[in-house]
Amino acid sequence: MDIKTSQPKLEKSADRHSKEQLKKRFKEIRDFSIHLTEPLEKEDYVIQAINNTSPTKWHLAHVSWFYETFVLEKALPDYESLHPQYSYIFNSYYLQTGEPHTRSKRGLLSRPSVDEVLEYREYVNGQVLAFIEGATPEEIAEFGPVIEIGNHHEQQHQELMVTDFKYMFAQNPLYPKYKELNHPKGSPPDSLNWISFDEGIYEIGNDGGEYTYDNEHPRHRKFLEPFVMADRLITNGEFMEFMEDGGYERSPLWLDDGWATVNERNWDSPLYWCKRDDGWYHYTLGGLRKVHPHEPVTHVSYYESDAFARWADARLPREAEWEVAAGDKPYDGNFVEDNKFHPRPLQQNTDGLKQMYGDVWEWTMSAYEPYPGYEPLPGALGEYNGKFMCSQYVLRGGSCATSETHIRKTYRNFFYPDARWQFNGIRLAKNI
Amino acid sequence: MDIKTSQPKLEKSADRHSKEQLKKRFKEIRDFSIHLTEPLEKEDYVIQAINNTSPTKWHLAHVSWFYETFVLEKALPDYESLHPQYSYIFNSYYLQTGEPHTRSKRGLLSRPSVDEVLEYREYVNGQVLAFIEGATPEEIAEFGPVIEIGNHHEQQHQELMVTDFKYMFAQNPLYPKYKELNHPKGSPPDSLNWISFDEGIYEIGNDGGEYTYDNEHPRHRKFLEPFVMADRLITNGEFMEFMEDGGYERSPLWLDDGWATVNERNWDSPLYWCKRDDGWYHYTLGGLRKVHPHEPVTHVSYYESDAFARWADARLPREAEWEVAAGDKPYDGNFVEDNKFHPRPLQQNTDGLKQMYGDVWEWTMSAYEPYPGYEPLPGALGEYNGKFMCSQYVLRGGSCATSETHIRKTYRNFFYPDARWQFNGIRLAKNI
Amino acid sequence: MDIKTSQPKLEKSADRHSKEQLKKRFKEIRDFSIHLTEPLEKEDYVIQAINNTSPTKWHLAHVSWFYETFVLEKALPDYESLHPQYSYIFNSYYLQTGEPHTRSKRGLLSRPSVDEVLEYREYVNGQVLAFIEGATPEEIAEFGPVIEIGNHHEQQHQELMVTDFKYMFAQNPLYPKYKELNHPKGSPPDSLNWISFDEGIYEIGNDGGEYTYDNEHPRHRKFLEPFVMADRLITNGEFMEFMEDGGYERSPLWLDDGWATVNERNWDSPLYWCKRDDGWYHYTLGGLRKVHPHEPVTHVSYYESDAFARWADARLPREAEWEVAAGDKPYDGNFVEDNKFHPRPLQQNTDGLKQMYGDVWEWTMSAYEPYPGYEPLPGALGEYNGKFMCSQYVLRGGSCATSETHIRKTYRNFFYPDARWQFNGIRLAKNI
């Protein structure tokens, strides 16, 4: 039986910035990172399989560096880091805080060892908790929100850790398991239903009643033409139809960049798939396993999602359409706390939109752009979002590797159109 | 004295698809390509200096291939090409018409010679004109619009020829001149004035009263927040202020991709600029010349334009904003027919928006995306626009290398954010 | 009927450094370069198809720059170059004479035009001839030998021009002909005969009675074990047996670097070969043509030659073995003056070693190393040979693109083991 693990959802009404809440959330999130690494051997913490991924060891230390740099060093004039050199090694891209260690070389560092990184985490934990405990109201007002950013930052890296484990293990001809997984069954999904939405001026973005990133602001108006959206995600079975229909060999289905990528990288199926005599298999965090036709397809790039949509005589949704469609649906779904580590089949053929949250991030056709009136946070924290608003596409809804306390309707995830190592999938839309 | 050369603007009211008009426009445009190559030596026709550029010889033949493939071969059952192999060599990216010769190898072809290419052009000219002459009204209805696409296609390649000459000559330590240029003077521009536009739902895109590409359709509604737009282009002098203020060395000014590009390619100024003891020079089609501070800055990438805007506490316009601002201004400006081959300084400090057409293409902050309800043309002609709608940015307004009969308010040009070899420049906008 | 063209062989007895001889040889060699380019269009002079090759225009100018730099500028205090910038563009690798223009960018230069390069050649010709005419005996003693180096340098570039034409035309899907070629027939060659040579200490290298490069010196002693050498070159037919026997697919036949190269570059036959329905064809300077089984195989790398030898249960000769075997055979063979531009089949099945000179350069198994006691020429002329003595292999005997007045028994040609664009071929040897 699956049990929801220890990262409970924060009630919206709670005073998120009370000392109590700050400490509670901080501890929960810090513990959850350790929880995720429990199945690993020490050898698993070291490897950076491609430039996009990072060693687990690095993730664990980098999120600690974040609190150290943006809270402890700013709030505590006499703060001493456990190892001053760590601030060089574990910076990622915050150029305003100093030159970071080259991203592509994170996999060259066998030291600090896992134990030393865990010691570093403990040290930072103690310092942050002591700081909160002793902080004045003014300090809480100033640094409470930064700690909260740090918490959400760590949750993002928790998702990356999961996807990076997967990428690393999948390169290994032995196909090691992250852990034994219980893959839930579902009933065969009905054919797609199309839910209609009217034209109109909609309010898009977040009004700030909950934790948000700067890129969800400001709330603003957007005119949308009428559209329909598919009621569920595209399945492996549907994607195999596309493949069997020559999807990967027919240039008219593809964007020009996509077609070049398909040919350069010899793509003929989603990432992690391989063909055996008795059909398609894919690597999951529970090992190599036959592709289940009812599960949502995942590990597809924007290019593949777009080509699939064209083949299906549809298109991907705009991000504003997705947000409008999401309406006030509850944030239910298959999240990392569910311990599935894999998208699950549709549970029931109910009416209306299904699978909007969890399972897989849904590619939208919207380039990642600033909202009208967008202002990044001041200083180095402003490097969190704005500087990536170029050549990437927005994804919505969270995945089986996302924390349920991290997702929200207005959350804008983004990746380059060739990215496949995240749990990314497909929902279709159409013009009317 | 500058004289407008032979490519007169088509009156909007003319029956564009009458046999007379079709032949007239076809001949004018075909002649203008030859006119542009008059200053060249035969050796200049051969070189492909980078993958983005093509040999002049190739441009001249490729645009002929277009008529052959989409008109002659379809309309004339017994059509025989002068050289059947040319259809392989001179295809560019129309995958549905057969596998094209690899783009990166266009510069390996010394044959067909320039004379053979000109012979091929003459052959196609004769065939197209004879076809129009003898065509039934049904044939005119079917192929007249395709010939018109071919004409505009050739105009686009005329612009590319000019920018590709420039790129090639600029690589040569001898800095050969394309021709002697007369660089007009202007008076010092006033500081930027900001023209205001109201919020509202605007109609964007073309309603079809003139020649258009498919990507300008359908005309649709868009909500815009209020904004202001700079009344003129950014000058070399203003860009040098940015450079002197450390613009190329300050990471917070840059998009992440932009900062990586600046460092990988060691950019410290616009393309074609080089520093001498007495200041900055740049290669122009009239040779190496001191940078004139009042001319519009050009040969800047999206990254540089965006960084400049951030430095100036402004932003680039959205493409819809640009189109709204353009309103019904006449398509006046410094175009290729003006024989300047270089952006000219602001002529007069008049009120209102200036330099909207001609001189330089203006980067917008809008990713190149399909308009709501967009449908590409059917068949291979549909490869003209839609498949490039990914990771590129829209530019508006035309340049000194664009034909004045080719530009219009709704025209959407697009390039990757690192592209600098086109005459691209900067206009600023702001939120209110 | 083939006629030997204008580059007569110099009698050994002639006073090579008399003014008369110096002028005669200089003019003959300079004229021969022009003779080789007669079949070209201007467009053919511009292209650098790969980094190894150079544009014809560049070759013609570079060899002129050599005389200018090492004779005229040194001998004539007031010498003025026609275009001072040419010394930058047309230097190749003589670092001691200044930084050369990057090799890989030679194909970006459409100017100086062919006519300008020819004008430059004429200018240098006039200056060199006038210098010889007016030179003192001391000047002749000093610069006569340098002019002679320049002549031989130009002859080397004549061979490169021929091989570079071939490489360029072979990239063109139209397969243009350099000229109509008359491919001579021969009778089927007998199976290989093995000629024996005794062990002993042999004198290797040149004693200076004729023109030589520094790398042929000093004459020195070398002990050789007994060996046998094949009496003729390997033919296309024999090489096709290797191919049909899986030669390109069997790793044990290959050096490790060779096997990696075969797989990275997808080699399955000599350069310029392509398979058609009715068998193998290859591009020759006379156009695409069916592979003739009796012609010597050519355009094979060291790796392929070595693998062939292993397959044939033999090895390649050592360079000293080749020199010993060559003995005092006359320098007869199929050279560039024969206007074949292609290796010809064995003419007659006579006794003894055949095809030692001309047709194809013969790969030896000897790395290109300095002879014991080797001293490079002083100054920049010392960059001619010595600095390349690393990771290259020696070839012997000259090819159908070599001048018969350029070859000699002790001549050491050298290329990297992956080089295929020269007329390189195979002769086998064995231990006893």
Next chain:
Amino acid sequence: MDIKTSQPKLEKSADRHSKEQLKKRFKEIRDFSIHLTEPLEKEDYVIQAINNTSPTKWHLAHVSWFYETFVLEKALPDYESLHPQYSYIFNSYYLQTGEPHTRSKRGLLSRPSVDEVLEYREYVNGQVLAFIEGATPEEIAEFGPVIEIGNHHEQQHQELMVTDFKYMFAQNPLYPKYKELNHPKGSPPDSLNWISFDEGIYEIGNDGGEYTYDNEHPRHRKFLEPFVMADRLITNGEFMEFMEDGGYERSPLWLDDGWATVNERNWDSPLYWCKRDDGWYHYTLGGLRKVHPHEPVTHVSYYESDAFARWADARLPREAEWEVAAGDKPYDGNFVEDNKFHPRPLQQNTDGLKQMYGDVWEWTMSAYEPYPGYEPLPGALGEYNGKFMCSQYVLRGGSCATSETHIRKTYRNFFYPDARWQFNGIRLAKNI
């Protein structure tokens, strides 16, 4: 005090192939690999810092795979591997035994874990020892020599493990120590003395009285001109003189390939050196440490060694010269059993050749070529040496990371001319 560790030298007279000796040597060598890894953390076993290096885990398993493949699987018809997939992962380049796992991906394998690899080693150890124990005389005759190859193969990988640790730790900005090292002092070395050797025909190569690789055979005759050889290695102090004299900036000192390499990789000192305010430091296995001027220079490429020699008006020795010079000197020196892990300064200014064995491998100017009459071992074992005889240079004498029971006078080590991560150094020679 330094103590020689557990790998005693085998007496020449011993019956190397007796069961007793075979077991003894096998155990000693297998244990020594484990001894070398004792200072490591588990995280240190995983990383492949560059393509040339391999993870420690991989080395430990690969050498076991060797015994499994060439002894156990051949000798024992029912042999079962502990994990059949290991034969794919831990093959290196033996193509005749199946396609090996791509070299560049060895660093992607976190599993099998270190513990699993050690279990695999134990399993193989047990199997090999049991096989020896129960073998018939015929089996000993057949597989005894193969086990001996396996032992020497493991010793080579022991050296690679040491150099690969060093490379990995040196990439880490924390400069971790492999272990605390005791760097012995020495007295300032006298200036170079040149020892003379006569011209003559010398016997080169091994006559088989001791364990040898196939590449040391056959013993053969070679004529040498007279030469002198420096009596000791070049020191850091002498190499710094070269650096201070502009050694890395003066193109005439360098081979052409070397000069290109210096510029592409921005070399300005030996590998692992970095400049601080108070002079040059280098990473040693004992941590970052000031460069000691009396220690032999090491981690220099062939290019640097050759350039240094040219600067010093000398040359590198030929490999035959080195072998002649070594004469019957005992194999004394600073080897891996001495636990120095670093070349030590000259201990005493005695007469005659010093430092011929141990400390650093000495680059020779001889390309790695087969000896006259060379025959590789049959089958896959023949891939050990012969297929690398291309574009590499021979080094002689062993280093501080070599086992003293592994080196001998006729031992031919070889690396590409750009290799720097081995303990390679410089001894000079001259013509007379």
